[in-house]
């Protein structure tokens with residue numbers, strides 16, 4: 001139960017999250033142990049599209065994470081993406097997240113692209129067959145690929161973020177895809193608090209998701 005206590009301490013007594021309305025109700029900023037556990041179990045196990053072996057337990061990086069932003073697309077969102085990464089680094093210290101000097105040294109690669117190039121970028125990265133299957137199954141707007149070993153250690157993650165469909169789409173994608181990249185692989189359309197509910201459009205790091213990541217990267221929890 002010490003894990004839950006840590007997560008609740010991290011998520012309690014927070015001001016209303018940035019981007020939410022003023023005086024956001026308690027369900028946006030405070031959660032019971034059962035509410036946190038529900039999201040943790042639903043979002044850190046399994047994923048919508050799995051290729052290869054199924055890890056036995058949770059997936060996460062087992063070392064400090066270095067992220068690199070690969071700029072591209074017709075709208076310059078490099079600085080905005082950098083701010084999103086900075087927020088994750090600051091608000092979830094357990095990630096030990098820093099910026100890599102180059103993509104070659106990065107554990108998480110964030111590629112900024114235009115929507116029209118999305119399918120081509122997926123094909124270049126994963127091949128036509130996997131892209132076709134993925135697009136058919138999930139009809140994605142943005143996407144993240146996570147490679148992990150059988151014991152659940154994430155080896156590398158690549159996120160594709162659309163930059164030319166407006167600021168709201170960009171921010172929703174940026175926060176959502178990084179959650180996948182860090183190991184919250186799944187979605188839950190019935191969870192009202194997480195950015196990984198695809199019916200929601202969020203655009204900030206929610207207190208709830210911050211609590212889940214803090215729990216996932218607590219050194220006392222075991223990957224398998």
Ligand SMILES: [Zn+2]
Nearest residue numbers: 176180187196
């Ligand atoms: Zn997703």
